Amino acid sequence: MEETLMEKLRRGDAPPALRKAAEEESLPLEEVAGAIVEGKAVFPCNRARSPERPCIIGGGSRVKVNANLGTSSDYAGLEEELEKLRAAVEAGADAVMDLSTGGPLDRVREAIVDASPLPVGSVPIYQAAVRAQEERGSIVAMTPEDMFRAVEDHCASGIDFITVHCGVTMRVLETLKANPRVADIVSRGGAFLAGWILHNEKENPFYEDFDRLLEIARRHEVTLSLGDGLRPGCIEDATDAAQVAELVVLGELVQRCREAGVQCMVEGPGHIPLHQVEANVSLAKAVTRGAPFYVLGPLVTDVAAGHDHVAAAIGGALAAMAGADFLCYVTPREHLGLPTAEDVREGVIITRIAGHAADIARGIPAAREWDLRMSRARKALDWEAQLELALDREKARRLFGERQVEGERACTMCGDFCAMRFISHFLGKEEVPVCE
Amino acid sequence: MEETLMEKLRRGDAPPALRKAAEEESLPLEEVAGAIVEGKAVFPCNRARSPERPCIIGGGSRVKVNANLGTSSDYAGLEEELEKLRAAVEAGADAVMDLSTGGPLDRVREAIVDASPLPVGSVPIYQAAVRAQEERGSIVAMTPEDMFRAVEDHCASGIDFITVHCGVTMRVLETLKANPRVADIVSRGGAFLAGWILHNEKENPFYEDFDRLLEIARRHEVTLSLGDGLRPGCIEDATDAAQVAELVVLGELVQRCREAGVQCMVEGPGHIPLHQVEANVSLAKAVTRGAPFYVLGPLVTDVAAGHDHVAAAIGGALAAMAGADFLCYVTPREHLGLPTAEDVREGVIITRIAGHAADIARGIPAAREWDLRMSRARKALDWEAQLELALDREKARRLFGERQVEGERACTMCGDFCAMRFISHFLGKEEVPVCE
Numbered sequence A, B: 001m002e003e004t005l006m007e008k009l010r011r012g013d014a015p016p017a018l019r020k021a022a023e024e025e026s027l028p029l030e031e032v033a034g035a036i037v038e039g040k041a042v043f044p045c046n047r048a049r050s051p052e053r054p055c056i057i058g059g060g061s062r063v064k065v066n067a068n069l070g071t072s073s074d075y076a077g078l079e080e081e082l083e084k085l086r087a088a089v090e091a092g093a094d095a096v097m098d099l100s101t102g103g104p105l106d107r108v109r110e111a112i113v114d115a116s117p118l119p120v121g122s123v124p125i126y127q128a129a130v131r132a133q134e135e136r137g138s139i140v141a142m143t144p145e146d147m148f149r150a151v152e153d154h155c156a157s158g159i160d161f162i163t164v165h166c167g168v169t170m171r172v173l174e175t176l177k178a179n180p181r182v183a184d185i186v187s188r189g190g191a192f193l194a195g196w197i198l199h200n201e202k203e204n205p206f207y208e209d210f211d212r213l214l215e216i217a218r219r220h221e222v223t224l225s226l227g228d229g230l231r232p233g234c235i236e237d238a239t240d241a242a243q244v245a246e247l248v249v250l251g252e253l254v255q256r257c258r259e260a261g262v263q264c265m266v267e268g269p270g271h272i273p274l275h276q277v278e279a280n281v282s283l284a285k286a287v288t289r290g291a292p293f294y295v296l297g298p299l300v301t302d303v304a305a306g307h308d309h310v311a312a313a314i315g316g317a318l319a320a321m322a323g324a325d326f327l328c329y330v331t332p333r334e335h336l337g338l339p340t341a342e343d344v345r346e347g348v349i350i351t352r353i354a355g356h357a358a359d360i361a362r363g364i365p366a367a368r369e370w371d372l373r374m375s376r377a378r379k380a381l382d383w384e385a386q387l388e389l390a391l392d393r394e395k396a397r398r399l400f401g402e403r404q405v406e407g408e409r410a411c412t413m414c415g416d417f418c419a420m421r422f423i424s425h426f427l428g429k430e431e432v433p434v435c436e
Helices: A007-011 A016-024 A028-040 A078-093 A105-115 A124-136 A146-157 A168-177 A188-200 A210-220 A240-258 A273-288 A306-324 A342-360 A365-377 A382-391 A393-403 A419-426 B005-010 B014-022 B029-038 B078-091 B104-114 B124-136 B144-156 B170-178 B187-199 B210-220 B241-260 B272-286 B310-320 B341-361 B365-379 B382-390 B394-402 B419-426
Strands: A064-070 A095-098 A121-124 A161-164 A223-226 A264-268 A294-297 A327-328 B064-069 B096-097 B120-122 B161-164 B225-227 B264-268 B293-294 B327-330
Touching: A007 A028, A016 A028, A016 B210, A064 A078, A064 A342, A064 B124, A078 A095, A078 A342, A078 B419, A095 A105, A095 B170, A105 A121, A105 A124, A121 B064, A124 A161, A124 A188, A146 A161, A146 A210, A146 B120, A168 A188, A188 B419, A210 A223, A223 A393, A223 B394, A240 A264, A240 A273, A240 B124, A240 B341, A264 A273, A264 B419, A273 A294, A273 A306, A273 B310, A273 B341, A294 A306, A306 A327, A306 B272, A306 B310, A306 B341, A327 A342, A342 A365, A342 B272, A365 A382, A382 A393, A393 B341, B005 B029, B014 B029, B064 B078, B064 B341, B078 B341, B096 B104, B096 B293, B104 B120, B104 B124, B124 B144, B124 B161, B124 B187, B124 B327, B161 B341, B170 B187, B210 B225, B210 B327, B241 B264, B241 B272, B264 B272, B272 B293, B272 B310, B272 B394, B293 B394, B310 B327, B327 B341, B365 B382, B382 B394
Parallel strands: A064 A095, A064 A327, A095 A121, A121 A161, A161 A223, A223 A264, A264 A294, A294 A327, B064 B096, B064 B327, B096 B120, B120 B161, B161 B225, B225 B264, B264 B293, B293 B327
Antiparallel strands: none
């Protein structure tokens, strides 16, 4: 059987793509390789496909941003998904996931894998559930074989990482039932598996036969993203017994991944009040012995519909400062509908701002240098440089252009009374150089 | 001389407006009154004018949001300012400031004071600087008399709180010169006063003759907002010697305000990396012995132009969780131009999300209850209730409507495969009640 990346790295053999990725982040290769070997970083990269722009997640690297794509039963067009993919790539996402549940699932997934320069993730249980609904009349009529078949299909089609909700076990569901929630289960994969377990009175096949998952992941060099099927779906449910019970299970499975030479990361909440964000990250990092932590948000309030990307950016920045490595974006359309390409763009940009703020806090030199270049351009009233250095060049240029006035050297906020310009003279500095 | 609010409260005499404000926040009046007497809360309310909707800032109350209005030399229209005021009020701001530096300053300020149901703040030094530029040919030709005249004029016109940059002293400027910055001084008031001090080689009149400020503030019952003229204008300059030296001066002046029975709050940064936000708030609270802390942002990165309201919301949420009481909004147009009414709306909404997230973290019962109501509506797929409970009803309704599909009970994100609907049955709950 072919070696996995972890095994190659244990022998000191690093693939060129990893060397390049480490170099781009100015990280010593040995450090990155060591982190992957220890299970503290991942480099999702399917054996059959090498994404053009793979990325290191965890291990002291820059915080990464994922954009969720995918159809639903209401919007199932392939073209729209490819447009969303382009929007995500252009906005600077580091990875995308195809979460389709509507239309021709295989075709959509294969088209995204084909077109994406970024690592692509998916959630195979969605496909198993949709197929079971179509072919057997109900989601809970899925067989374990259906579930593993979907995993195999996805891995064989070049997917780089898959979410598997292995922690939704019979025992964890007992904990859930003993501690009722407002929003029960909001993870789709988590809900499908929980429904299956409760209806069939059988253990979660992904948990019971975890070795089979490991074997598939090994064969295709697919990174497992251990899903949090019981992530809290509202502030009231945050950090409850069921969530923590599931995390404990995931911690055990992380260890089994490491032993099998399979890369894995762990998914986290969800909706978490601001004062519990840091504790959630610390807990996950402790329980998983430092596995890369992939958070969805967390949203720090439930009432921000229309601006949930911002509620998520607040939680995401704080989570990433505390150690989360991978931020799943949230778009302005969250809780209201399937995102459009414009929503995708906005979601990626705002999540990148959160990640970048955390990178500064985490002492990543390139992050701080970027801000320093911007600040020097700002002090110099060098507008062209400022607009080029903006994380969102397009919007910065548009907003500046809409209000700027011919002949004004400062911006129109202060006009003649620009503090930046005014004070330089009195501090014995030369008149500020301006590009005109 | 008439008693000030602090003096009245010391006698146990609470004005009806304060009783009402405390009641609206479900706070015991004695607690609020005690906090104001100790200088840990303020209730900005000019003696000559009672704003329709005054608000308590600090003392365990809900985090408040301020929206900056005001003209510049490039956009000096009164009508636009009144439109921005309406946008701020409708979006749910708790206070506004008129920061005008262009056009007919008195007319704009008086019109805003007249039309605003909210407390109104201003920065009188702007007017003194603009007048000096017009009448004497240069800002640094202002006389101390000009400065105090502007303060007197603003207080007499009904302004409820004024920013006075009393901490920009000769000594603090020595500290600044000894510790050079990338962005020097970005506060307009701070820059004008620093330029004046350096050019005239005289002490800051607002510091030297602080008693005169106290006398004016007492007479009009105007709350002093001790400005941070040396707030850092970029991440690189954050938490430096000059910033901290100024804060120490402000701490001394807070004590003098309390002794004089004058309400005051303290202004804070600015641009601060995420990992220094909490420390900045703790420091300010310690040095000022718990004075209400009013922060501008803080922005946690310099490169978010076009989305600086989000960079500010991340810092603001964290600051407010750590104890900041009053968040000055930042709009998407920050660093690019004078905001429009639409920018004002967006700035207020996003800043309210940050404040609300902090309110939840600070354990304010009404904040948590709001989220709980939303979560119950969400679980019930009760769209009308969800849209009514959204902090930004208008945008939530628009985004939902744009993508919703006739006959769909869930939203179009998951359509037929809605986790919320699916799992209820298996948890032995009744079918989710839906409003149709």
